[in-house]
Amino acid sequence: MTATEIRMVDAIREAMRAELAADPSVVLLGEDVSVGGPFGATKGLQDEFGAARIRDTPISEAAVMGLAVGAAAAGLRPIVEIMFMDFATLALDQLVNHAAKLRYMSGGQLSIPLTVRMQAGASGAFGAHHSQSLEAWLAHVPGLKVVAASTPADAYGLLRAAIRDPDPVVVIEHRALYWGRGPVETGEAAIVPLASAVVRRPGIDATIVSWSRMTVTALAAADLLAAEGIQAEVIDLRGLQPMDTATVLASVRRTGRAVVAHEAVGFGGLGAEVAARIGEDAFDALRAPVERVAAPFTPVPAAPDLERAFVPDAAAIAAAVRRTLARPDPRRRSLEEGR
Amino acid sequence: MPSTVPSGALPAPQRLPQLRTMLRIRRFEEALIDLAQAHDVGHFHVYIGQEATGVPALALLEDGDVAYSTHRNHGHLLARGVDPNAMLAEILGRATGTNGGKGGTLHLASPAHGFPTTSASVGGPLPIAVGSAFAFRELGRDRVSVALFGDGALEEGAWHEAANIAALRQLPVVFLCENNSVGAVTQQAGDYPSSTLAVGTLADLARPFGIPAAVIDGSDSDAVHAAMSDALVRARSGDGPSFIEARTVRWPGNQGIWAELVTGRVQVHYGWDAATIPDPHRAWFAEHDPVVRAVREALAAGAGRDAIAAIDADATREMAAAVAFALASPWPDADEAFANLYADPRVNALATGRRAAK
Numbered sequence: 001m002t003a004t005e006i007r008m009v010d011a012i013r014e015a016m017r018a019e020l021a022a023d024p025s026v027v028l029l030g031e032d033v034s035v036g037g038p039f040g041a042t043k044g045l046q047d048e049f050g051a052a053r054i055r056d057t058p059i060s061e062a063a064v065m066g067l068a069v070g071a072a073a074a075g076l077r078p079i080v081e082i083m084f085m086d087f088a089t090l091a092l093d094q095l096v097n098h099a100a101k102l103r104y105m106s107g108g109q110l111s112i113p114l115t116v117r118m119q120a121g122a123s124g125a126f127g128a129h130h131s132q133s134l135e136a137w138l139a140h141v142p143g144l145k146v147v148a149a150s151t152p153a154d155a156y157g158l159l160r161a162a163i164r165d166p167d168p169v170v171v172i173e174h175r176a177l178y179w180g181r182g183p184v185e186t187g188e189a190a191i192v193p194l195a196s197a198v199v200r201r202p203g204i205d206a207t208i209v210s211w212s213r214m215t216v217t218a219l220a221a222a223d224l225l226a227a228e229g230i231q232a233e234v235i236d237l238r239g240l241q242p243m244d245t246a247t248v249l250a251s252v253r254r255t256g257r258a259v260v261a262h263e264a265v266g267f268g269g270l271g272a273e274v275a276a277r278i279g280e281d282a283f284d285a286l287r288a289p290v291e292r293v294a295a296p297f298t299p300v301p302a303a304p305d306l307e308r309a310f311v312p313d314a315a316a317i318a319a320a321v322r323r324t325l326a327r328p329d330p331r332r333r334s335l336e337e338g339r
Numbered sequence: 340m341p342s343t344v345p346s347g348a349l350p351a352p353q354r355l356p357q358l359r360t361m362l363r364i365r366r367f368e369e370a371l372i373d374l375a376q377a378h379d380v381g382h383f384h385v386y387i388g389q390e391a392t393g394v395p396a397l398a399l400l401e402d403g404d405v406a407y408s409t410h411r412n413h414g415h416l417l418a419r420g421v422d423p424n425a426m427l428a429e430i431l432g433r434a435t436g437t438n439g440g441k442g443g444t445l446h447l448a449s450p451a452h453g454f455p456t457t458s459a460s461v462g463g464p465l466p467i468a469v470g471s472a473f474a475f476r477e478l479g480r481d482r483v484s485v486a487l488f489g490d491g492a493l494e495e496g497a498w499h500e501a502a503n504i505a506a507l508r509q510l511p512v513v514f515l516c517e518n519n520s521v522g523a524v525t526q527q528a529g530d531y532p533s534s535t536l537a538v539g540t541l542a543d544l545a546r547p548f549g550i551p552a553a554v555i556d557g558s559d560s561d562a563v564h565a566a567m568s569d570a571l572v573r574a575r576s577g578d579g580p581s582f583i584e585a586r587t588v589r590w591p592g593n594q595g596i597w598a599e600l601v602t603g604r605v606q607v608h609y610g611w612d613a614a615t616i617p618d619p620h621r622a623w624f625a626e627h628d629p630v631v632r633a634v635r636e637a638l639a640a641g642a643g644r645d646a647i648a649a650i651d652a653d654a655t656r657e658m659a660a661a662v663a664f665a666l667a668s669p670w671p672d673a674d675e676a677f678a679n680l681y682a683d684p685r686v687n688a689l690a691t692g693r694r695a696a697k
């Protein structure tokens with residue numbers, strides 16, 4: 001099928017539409033999903049698939065998540081929409097203590113094919129309760145899978161894979177990307193495996209690892225660097241749990257330098273995990289310490305200026321790449337010292 | 340202990356001041372909606388249509404009482420005397436805002452006016468309100484904590500857990516539920532916007548806990564005044580929590596997720612000349628608008644049309660000035676983003692890696 005240019009929010013809807021059509025056990029549960037939710041991601045689905053499969057729920061995140069876990073245990077394949085990732089907080093017992101652990105605790109007797117879509121990220125001055133990036137919490141939980149797309153095509157392909165997956169998958173959607181357009185192929189071939197990082201832009205001088213909106217920012221940083229003759233390779237992680245570290249390590253072995261960029265706060269963020277993996281498995285290839293670019297360690301401020309400053313920008317990522325390049329090559333230095 | 344707060348209807352001389360506060364809220368919200376056309380204000384929720392609940396209810400609070408509010412907080416803060424300049428500046432994210440720009444519309448706060456915080460997490464502030472009532476009891480203070488929340492909050496588990504503790508300990512808390520989905524509870528679940536509760540009468544949710552519950556018309560300021568007076572007497576006398584369900588018919592501009600001034604601005608003469616109300620929102624203004632109703636009540640209490648028009652002109656001017664103030668206000672200093680995470684500036688600097696300029 002030929003690719004058409006559509007917005008990410010429409011790609012998300014198309015993915016749900018395809019799986020709803022393909023599998024009658026797929027159902028969608030969420031607050032105001034019948035009218036499309038706040039951003040239109042589910043608009044029209046109730047007309048097409050009926051109120052029995054596209055269900056508005058009370059504002060009861062804990063009960064709805066539990067409901068979905070129970071429904072998944074009993075044969076449905078629920079998609080739950082959490083209107084803002086910040087309110088996943090209310091549903092964590094069901095998600096973390098139940099959805100994530102039921103297969104394991106039951107000795108493999110139970111399967112929880114659950115997809116949880118969470119709209120996330122800072123943009124539009126929504127303030128501290130509507131802007132967080134909490135992926136590190138979720139990726140920390142054995143039994144959960146976590147993915148985040150940076151393009152409409154991946155939003156489509158990852159969501160379809162998530163819905164088909166036999167385990168609970170959290171799909172993080174950045175609202176700042178919802179209205180961005182990109183080519184999207186539909187159909188089976190467009191499904192994206194959950195743990196598959198992708199090289200978005202090849203380069204030889206340094207590796208930038210990122211996901212979600214930060215991949216778009218990282219590509220802009222690579223443009224800035226290209227103008228200075230620096231060729232940065234940009235990797236879009238896509239899968240955060242499980243994580244395709246092989247693609248990251250292969251790149252770092254080629255470039256010798258790595259920057260991890262994410263919108264979540266730095267402390268305890270997934271950037272630390274990526275940096276540690278590189279340190280453990282590609283230490284010999286490193287010519288500079290791994291740099292992290294992340295949000296400051298504060299809640300997301302509401303003021304538009306402060307919010308803009310909170311989210312790492314292309315200049316910050318480019319500066320981090322330059323820092324890795326400015327380091328004297330440790331191998332050269334030890335050669336010189338040995339002389 | 341007995342209270343001096345009277346039960347029953349509002350005394351006639353208080354009609355005009357009450358109308359004034361309601362008009363100030365209305366003109367504030369209208370100005371904000373207009374402002375959002377030209378400026379990137381972001382998402383916000385307006386109190387239009389609910390003024391007759393918040394204004395008389397909060398007028399009964401005393402110094403030291405607290406109220407916890409929601410995403411729909413603007414009217415509540417204005418009713419307690421928070422400066423509209425600082426509120427609009429906060430909504431625009433300016434340094435002169437109530438919270439220095441870091442909170443925004445969803446989190447306007449003014450502890451000095453009895454608003455420790457407002458929360459955008461539906462249901463989130465209910466246990467917190469109960470917690471403040473618990474503290475008042477433990478500290479031996481004759482103070483009351485009020486939880487202001489929408490009908491949607493009753494869908495959250497936090498409500499049930501908070502109500503249980505409040506009832507168990509007979510805490511001085513008033514649960515004031517602003518049900519702005521009138522009709523919706525009898526609509527089919529799934530209609531929008533609606534509360535999605537299995538109970539027909541929301542106030543019934545308080546009854547299993549033994550919490551006295553009243554169902555009132557939230558656009559009837561006398562009913563609100565009476566119900567809130569009773570609830571406050573109960574709380575201050577050590578007789579525990581109360582629940583009030585104040586029902587209002589949703590303002591047409593609040594039907595969608597983003598507020599729109601689909602009705603146009605309210606005109607005070609709608610109160611004395613209903614024939615001037617334009618279609619298609621005639622019914623809402625004539626039957627459900629608390630401001631138009633308050634105009635009629637002020638007239639009945641002896642206020643003149645000129646006096647009402649003058650109050651309105653003042654409120655309109657005040658809010659235009661607030662818009663100008665907010666737009667002229669500076670953005671917060673970049674370092675402000677790093678301030679106030681922890682009390683100790685050294686800890687703050689350690690955690691954020693930045694030393695806030697002060």
Ligand SMILES: Cc1ncc(C[n+]2csc(CCOP(=O)(O)OP(=O)(O)O)c2C)c(N)n1
Binds near residue numbers: 031492
């Ligand atoms: C815990 C939580 N879930 C979802 C939301 C998204 N949300 C914001 S307002 C709202 C509806 C609230 O309805 P209600 O409590 O009746 O208040 P109203 O807006 O009608 O005043 C929802 C679902 C939220 N803010 N918090």
Ligand SMILES: [Mg+2]
Binds near residue numbers: 517519
């Ligand atoms: Mg409501």
